[in-house]
Amino acid sequence: MMSGKCITVLFLVLGSGLGSGSCGKVLVWPADNSHWLNVKSILEELADRGHEVTVLLSSSFLGTDPTRSPFNFEVISVPFTKEDMASLMEDFLHMWVYELPNFSYWETTSRMCNLISRLVSINKATCDSVVWNEELMKMLREAAFDILLADPLVLGGELVAEKLGVPFVYTFRFSIGNTVERLCGGLPAPPSYVPASMGGQTDRMSFMERMKNMLFYALQDVLFHQFFWREWSQYYSDVLGRPTTLCETMGKAEMWLIRTYWDFEFPRPFLPNFEFVGGLHCKPAKPLPEEMEEFVQSSGEHGIVVFSLGSMVYNLTEEKSNMVALALSQIPQKVLWRYKGKKPETLGPNTRIYDWIPQNDLLGHPKTKAFITHGGTNGIYEAIYHGIPMVGIPMFADQPDNIAHMKAKGMAVELDFNTMQTQDLINALNMVINNSSYKENAVRLSEIHHDQPIKPLDRAVFWIEFVMRHKGAKHLRPAAHELTWYQYHCLDVLAFLLLCAAAAVFIAVRCCLFCCKKCGRIVKKKKTE
Amino acid sequence: MMSGKCITVLFLVLGSGLGSGSCGKVLVWPADNSHWLNVKSILEELADRGHEVTVLLSSSFLGTDPTRSPFNFEVISVPFTKEDMASLMEDFLHMWVYELPNFSYWETTSRMCNLISRLVSINKATCDSVVWNEELMKMLREAAFDILLADPLVLGGELVAEKLGVPFVYTFRFSIGNTVERLCGGLPAPPSYVPASMGGQTDRMSFMERMKNMLFYALQDVLFHQFFWREWSQYYSDVLGRPTTLCETMGKAEMWLIRTYWDFEFPRPFLPNFEFVGGLHCKPAKPLPEEMEEFVQSSGEHGIVVFSLGSMVYNLTEEKSNMVALALSQIPQKVLWRYKGKKPETLGPNTRIYDWIPQNDLLGHPKTKAFITHGGTNGIYEAIYHGIPMVGIPMFADQPDNIAHMKAKGMAVELDFNTMQTQDLINALNMVINNSSYKENAVRLSEIHHDQPIKPLDRAVFWIEFVMRHKGAKHLRPAAHELTWYQYHCLDVLAFLLLCAAAAVFIAVRCCLFCCKKCGRIVKKKKTE
Incomplete structure (x- = not known):
């Protein structure tokens, strides 16, 4: 149909x-x-x-x-330009990734509110x-x-x-x-x-x-x-x-x-x-560009790792990119890294940097062993679709939550962008590639994804x-839309029932007291008689 | 797929x-x-x-x-026969239809419990x-x-x-x-x-x-x-x-x-x-047996009414069946009535009684104007499937609830089996046949039923x-299965939060009292000085 x-x-x-x-x-x-x-x-x-x-x-x-x-x-x-928006997004990202982790909860909330109020005025x-x-x-x-x-x-x-x-x-x-x-x-x-x-x-x-x-x-x-x-x-x-x-x-x-x-x-x-x-949005993989396919095939039995931090993160600090490149240079896989920043000095011969990669086609390639991702929903779904385990380096918005989901489902290892070191990335990659449970869980989730009625x-x-x-x-x-919040939770009914119960108790107590008094009087009267 | x-x-x-x-x-x-x-x-x-x-x-x-x-x-x-089961069902039906309506809530519950305990022992x-x-x-x-x-x-x-x-x-x-x-x-x-x-x-x-x-x-x-x-x-x-x-x-x-x-x-x-x-279980209608099709066609522009009280109600009391037959004889439609009891004396020439009717094929017939039903789920769904408005005469189990649903959705008129009179049935039939809103609602529900992804x-x-x-x-x-009832409703969390609040209030009050006492003493001391 x-x-x-x-x-x-x-x-x-x-x-x-x-x-x-x-x-x-x-x-x-x-x-x-x-x-x-x-x-x-x-x-x-x-x-x-x-x-x-x-x-x-x-x-x-x-x-x-x-x-x-x-x-x-x-x-x-x-009344604002594409450049204004791009710069706002850049500020947003920078604040979230580099500044917020050092703030307290209330400082975070206050900064977020400030940022949101900027977004709201643009929205309005x-x-x-x-x-x-x-x-x-x-x-x-x-x-x-x-x-x-x-x-x-x-x-x-x-x-x-x-x-x-x-x-x-x-x-x-x-x-x-x-x-x-x-x-x-x-x-x-x-x-x-x-x-x-x-x-x-x-x-x-x-x-x-x-x-x-x-x-x-x-x-x-x-x-x-x-x-x-x-x-x-x-x-x-x-x-x-x-x-x-x-x-x-x-x-x-x-x-x-x-x-x-x-x-x-x-x-x-x-x-x-x-x-x-x-x-x-997921689709079966299409063939890769010739040069890329050659590089992927050159990985032999070790296969490849696909690495992207999404469409909003273009470059890292020099220190960070060197640390990451050093880690990548120490794994036996070939790595395809989507990155627009300055080429890191520590870049190994097994790693190639691209301005843009056909992410879905790479994740669907039979040589792909792992995906290093910031944890955006689109990328996560491409990994689920093709059954590829992940190393998640969440940056902002829903990404920490997304990676928490994938971690709980046994398909990802999480790294902290701000504190991770070379060895952490190497260990994480080794874990998702060599510990078969990650691949098994990725395949299980992929099967669930593909096995829907439509x-x-x-x-x-x-x-x-x-x-x-x-x-x-x-x-x-649902008719819930016609109810107020206290009607929805039946708080009015509960209050009424409690009131009835309280009234019943009150009347019972008064009756008891009245009877006791009456009895007391009779006893007193009898005694005085 | x-x-x-x-x-x-x-x-x-x-x-x-x-x-x-x-x-x-x-x-x-x-x-x-x-x-x-x-x-x-x-x-x-x-x-x-x-x-x-x-x-x-x-x-x-x-x-x-x-x-x-x-x-x-x-x-x-x-260790019991088909006849035992049939007779139990008969008792069940008789009690529900004829006896329970005259009982109080507690008597109903007690009778139901009794009956259920008989069913439970058979089940066990x-x-x-x-x-x-x-x-x-x-x-x-x-x-x-x-x-x-x-x-x-x-x-x-x-x-x-x-x-x-x-x-x-x-x-x-x-x-x-x-x-x-x-x-x-x-x-x-x-x-x-x-x-x-x-x-x-x-x-x-x-x-x-x-x-x-x-x-x-x-x-x-x-x-x-x-x-x-x-x-x-x-x-x-x-x-x-x-x-x-x-x-x-x-x-x-x-x-x-x-x-x-x-x-x-x-x-x-x-x-x-x-x-x-x-x-x-619903299917498109198949052609009717020749004799039945002829009878249906003879209804002309008035069309037909299909009448069945389901597979468990075979016959009615003589009084009831005469009352029903009299009502049916007074409508311009032809009526096909599934009924195994004695032929009522008041049966009109427009009504034919059948031991069994191809209910789905009749409801899907273009001449069908209304369905008189006890309100069993299967029959109701056949009526929804074919978009036929109903007169519901609920008898037992889920039938009153089913008819209440159909009434609320504007596709049925409800009659009380025990109190209905000839004119009530005539009025109800006229209502669902001649008031176009019933047919419109039936067609709307039918469209909803047919318009599903699969x-x-x-x-x-x-x-x-x-x-x-x-x-x-x-x-x-859902992970709800791993929780106790009080955990599910977060009652333990609420109790803890209330306790914390109470403790905070208690400490605050004690502090205030302590301060007041202290101040009081100082004032007293000063006064005595």
């Missing part, structure tokens, strides 16, 4: 939603960098199936070249350029989109959808402490075995870890409510011209396409409008098309 | 579990009557895909004729005939089954699986108050919007209804723990030769194939090892084959 064009699918459905024979119009509110790389796979598939895809693109967007793409781009003119300026641009809004309204696909890392997609009266679907990695998914999406998360995102725990926690997890959830909820959401709620109310909140608007998402699956994720409760589509990309596209066909997916929306 | 034989599927999977090219061996622990009708669809598909299916069949089993089937039957000799005798039959157990062990498929309406399947060391999968409708799914399977069910099974509520509850729902959950949990499970836990411990509980053993199910879907079910949280496969039967079979290939589905099992 999923292989044909949308025309075929629409003919199969009992004539509702989009008319048979016509394809849909998709509006996209994307996030940048790796988020864009991921959502692009969905958009390409949608375009391939005949849908018209229009991306609302900020003029400062880094991730794409509008001239080489099957999508329409509606460029939003924003982007929203301003759309929602107050009447000409653009009129054009979007007239285009009569069937759906809006939003990444809530950049807020505003849901607001544009509400203003246009179009159903929207999220493509979502997570929010810190899963606060958005829980409080706005209704996702239940028992703190006893569901680790909060970015809390660094697994699903098996000690008493202290459970307490930490619970407090982490609570703290994030307070932070979101008190600091992030208030301002946005006012903004959303102003734009929509009626009192609302950010959370209420986000909660209207028809589907939440989560970018993980049970190979990566710890089993947890979820809702029918949450679909776990992790690894949807592929993640097909599931994502199915639900997007479903929402287009039926103008929503209301039958999957 | 799901269309080929198991051989094809196995070749596609990365060589784990069952060897490529071989098919699996499935052992089945079925429940009787409508449960068997449902599970048979799965077994037929498994047999069709080349798996060897062996059914452990009690000699008193009513639902099947072993001579006409593609499965092997291993008949278990039990069936288990005895398997688990203590060493020859049979040896034969089953030597047969080396890959999976056991159990319906927990009849306990023992999970026990046999444990004794044989075979992974097992449940095919499950529900337990009262969902106690088994919640307490043994880890399924979360916030009482604020997830109505307890057989509590008769929907997902939108008033304050009083939420309280009722919460207390219903609590009461069922106590009943299960105190009355049903204790004895079984002892039995399971005796059989397995180690201390265990029924709940712990049931909690080992690799997958829970639930016989509903979001067309019928209210959206609720669930776990990755729960798969909602409602309607898996069909429910294929999903059920996929996960059964998955468990066979991987010897389980451990990656879907």
